[in-house]
Amino acid sequence: MDVETIGTASLGDRSYLVHDGEVALVVDPQRDLDRVEEVAARLGVRITHVAETHVHNDYVTGGLALSRRHDAQYLVAAAEDVAYERLAVHPGDTLSVGALSVTAVATPGHTPHHLAYVVGRDARQAVFSGGSLLYGSVGRTDLMSPSLTVDLTHAQYRSARALASLALETATLHPTHGFGSFCSSGPASGADASTIGEQLRTNHALTDPDEQHFVTSLIANLSAYPSYYSHMAPLNRVGPSAADLTVPAPLRPAEVVDRVAAGHWVVDLRSRVAFAAGHLRGTVGFEYGTSFATYLGWILPWGEPVTLLGSEEDVRAAIRDLSRIGIDHPSASFGDPTSWQTAPDIVSYRRAGWSALVDATSPVVLDVRRPEEFASGHIVGALNIPLHELPHRLGEIPAGTVWVHCASGYRAGVAASLLHRAGREVVHLDADWSQVHGVPTT
Structure with a gap:
């Protein structure tokens, strides 16, 4: 049994292809299918099964299109309301993918009907945990509805523990989220690989003995997530097509x-x-x-x-x-x-570093980091409007030249362009927040 990882760094997610040398199961594929198919072709394996751990909220799935293209079984939780035919999977179901045994495990929390898959051959196991058990943390629990967040967070705590108890400590762990995705929550470790045994020693969902403390702490640390998330699950329930990657003829x-x-x-x-x-x-x-x-x-x-x-x-x-x-x-x-x-x-507009701000007279300083970043330290007198809120809050910014910054310069660059398009005079503070100096901070 071998596992191939197909990372999507731009969204902080991973997809997987697990195979026995002849046939393969693909877990949580992204919509651009060529990457998965290139891996299968390189390995010389047939894709016979495609599995979703959950109806995704952060990307459009390629699962349905991939399964149809390869005449593969498409595994989706039986409890999910979807508009297409699939192999309806119930918790506890076990099926064979060549020499591999695949068992579905109920892991509600990230979504109500979330499944993880424990794949085994001989004495080896690989756990595909989706948005349940991540490296150091778990998937966020507030994407479905505010009214469900508390119950789903309790479920997430129990699911993580149930999954860890069912798998071998030597089992390798392969989450979909947790690599920069806004679908993760809590103290994600940033690790590149892990095992169930390592998570039993380090993951707060498995080391915190107090369920209520875990629930309260996780919810308190949930932050904003991208607005497009609200459109992903509806698209995934209908059954999206494969991506069309055609580059259009250029405009004059x-x-x-x-x-x-x-x-x-x-x-x-x-x-x-x-x-x-x-x-x-x-x-x-x-x-x-x-x-x-x-x-x-x-x-x-x-x-x-x-x-x-x-x-x-x-x-x-x-x-x-x-x-x-x-x-x-x-x-x-x-x-x-x-x-x-x-x-x-x-x-054009001006770019500058922290030293230029020191010499500015009564500058209007706009910090476009998220509120939790601002709370951890900021320039005295700065106005905090997170980048994603800026288009709707331009009227709140005082008159005068706006000096805009973030943590690294990227978000401030976007913000500066939005302000400039709106007719404001702007200076882009293209500087690293960790190197701030010369201006009063708190």
């Missing part, structure tokens, strides 16, 4: 200008340094990288048409990332707008 420069003039979202994927130095008036800057899809999906009004502007390589990668959260078929234009557009349509 004049067409891009027209879209900006019409109020469309034109998203510049270049670095925040390049964007600040010169960009097409009315565009917003979302530097392409690991955080791109999460923050654009969080801020972009759902269903709003989007045009991507950047290198063909970045546009191609962005299309893949966005497809995973249900944003399909964006328009695109390639290149640097400063090379094909002239003033006054090319504008």
Whole structure:
């Protein structure tokens, strides 16, 4: 038995392919199926089963499309209300995938009907825990409904313990969440691999003897999650298609200008340094990288048409990332707008470090970190508006030049572009919060 990991760093999730050398089970696949199929082809194995641990809230699944493409059995909890045919799995069900034994375990908490899968061959076990038992913590319990959060948190505590008691201590653990996903909660360890035995010694769901203390602590530390999450489960219950990763024919420069003039979202994927130095008036800057899809999906009004502007390589990668959260078929234009557009349509704003803020007179300082980050330490007098709330709270920012910062510079770069598009004078404090100096903090 071997397990192949297919990581999606942009969403903080993992999918898995577990096989016996001939046939394979795929667990929680993302929508861009080519990555899974490339692994199967490299290993020379057939995909005969595809399993979902739960109806996902943070991405559009590729499970149904993958199962249909490979004529594979599609394992989904029997209790889930879905619009497609699947192999309805009940807790305790065991089935064979070649030489592998696969047992479904009820693990409610992250969702009410969550399942984990214990896969074994001979004396070896691998546990695919989805959003139940993570490395150092568990999946968050507040994605379904506020009225269910307390009950689901109690269930999560019990589920983690039940799962750990059913598996061997030597079993390897393979969660879907916990690698940066907003679906995780609590003190996730950041580890790359673990076992049930290690979690028994280190995971707070397994080491805290007081269930009520665990529940109270976990709920108290739940933070905001991306707004697009509310659209993921409904899409997954209907049964999404595979991702269409086609790169569209590029728009002409004049067409891009027209879209900006019409109020469309034109998203510049270049670095925040390049964007600040010169960009097409009315565009917003979302530097392409690991955080791109999460923050654009969080801020972009759902269903709003989007045009991507950047290198063909970045546009191609962005299309893949966005497809995973249900944003399909964006328009695109390639290149640097400063090379094909002239003033006054090319504008810029200032970037600076902490030392420049020291010399500023009565600056308006905007901190776009999340509230829990702000509470842990901030510049005296700074206004805290988290990035994801900024488009709806621009009117709260006092008059004057806005000096905007975050923890690393990325979110502040997005915020600066939104402010500048709204007509504000802005300075992007592109600096590391851990290196703040010279200005009063609390």
